Amino acid sequence: MLKRLVSTALAASLMLTAAVVTAPAAEVNMRVLGWYGNQKQSTDVERPFWKNLDATTKGQFSANFRTVDEIGLKGFESLRTLQSGAFDVVSFQISFVGGEAPVLMGVDIPGVAFDFDEQRKVVDAYRPVMEANLSEKFGGKLLAVWPFPFQILFCKNAMTSLDDLKGQKVRVAGNLSSELVKQLGGAAVTLAGPEVYQALMQGVVDCGVTGSQYGNSNGWYEVTKSLDTAPIGGAGVVLHVARKGFWEKLTPAQQATLTAQMKELETKLWAMAVDGHEDGIRCNTGEKPCDGKVGKMSLVKLTDADKTRIQTILKDNVIPIWLKDCEAASPTCKADWAKTVGAAVGIKF
Structure with missing residues (x-):
């Protein structure tokens, strides 16, 4: 049902733009689902980023970008669309999908980080854990991680x-x-x-x-x-995740280009969080x-x-409340968090 809903909504939205697209097609045209469009992060950074992707990648990539509210989905449905095949890249705030992806919540437990330097340490330490979880459980490839203001x-x-x-x-x-x-x-x-x-x-x-x-x-x-x-x-951490089936069809050169572009997007959104806060x-x-x-x-x-x-x-x-759900999803959750985030911020248990 979700796949049909997303596909129908996406098809309708793309029809509105198809008639005005006259430029030569990029090598890869991506279908991108963004987070809610009423945020400055979306209007001032993300939407221009995807709009200009064709130019910044010199024709390697272009993107049809829609926000989750534009196509009538709820925030908790974002991660599910990753597996539906309707989008190639999906972004979502982790707290909205914590019920089905409790491992990911380990990067944004309220009170673990008190400033953005600590939040960066948390993200860098826990990134491999999130990458593995997204790949194994949801068929995803992690592209970017960034916070909202605290x-x-x-x-x-x-x-x-x-x-x-x-x-x-x-x-x-x-x-x-x-x-x-x-x-x-x-x-x-x-x-x-x-x-x-x-x-x-x-x-x-x-x-x-x-x-x-x-x-x-x-x-x-x-x-x-x-x-x-x-x-x-917490910091309202957001992830950008590519569908692994889409990612694996890209050439190594295309993967390198998209990785570099997503790193630039991530850097801009981190800066916006700090400045905005x-x-x-x-x-x-x-x-x-x-x-x-x-x-x-x-x-x-x-x-x-x-x-x-x-x-x-x-x-x-x-943390014990979170661990109860996280360990049900991943038996190594406690050990993974302790040796990554726990070690980074000095929390032992």
Whole structure:
């Protein structure tokens, strides 16, 4: 059913562009499914990248690019399309497919990385594990890995540390973030992003977890006072994965070209995450320069005590929850994570 749905939607969308394509055909025309199109990462970086691929590869590749929302699919369906054959390259945020691919979640456990340098160490260390899992379980070839800005705390009340979360109702978007909030003394509430502004305003929740830029562009700074940089929701890591059947038909030269292009895309998206995270913080707290909307929130920086507390909760509560699902999917999950991510960030268990 999914394969028929994707194929029908893709065929309809490609018909809209077929009539205007007059340039000579590239050696390889790729069908690419991107993540949600309402993100700056998609509009400012990814869409131009795929549009210009023919020129940047000098005719080796071209791409028909559609986002998951353009063809009417849900985020959790993205990974399944990799096996459907409807697309050659698919991108997805790992947290949306964690139920069917728990091994991949090992790269984005909330609180494991506190800054982008640490997140890069986590990605580099765990990349071979993800590559093997995608190849063996899903017939995929990993092409790129990048994060969104860290998912941090917007709170209505004045905060000085994570101790102030005790008794607070906190909007989260995943079960691992929910457990982290619970162990910090808060009550986790699951809400979709567009519902949070109203929920904060009406007191349904006291805090919300999201990226600094997302919160800024959606006005969360208007109904909250404190911005705490604790990465309660992780980094929203995204993968670009090629269908292995497609990848293996490419020549070595074509594989090298596409690998180099995807590396450039990955580098740009990492830079956007870092810049966007910092700009969002500046905007929400009224600092300049600011490319967004200017707020008046108070900035609460993560303390060493908060870091220690989060790491303890990770080892005792959060990671065991993830491992239960991960070890059911891969018997070597715990050992793989310990010798890669655990070693990179100093978490032993």
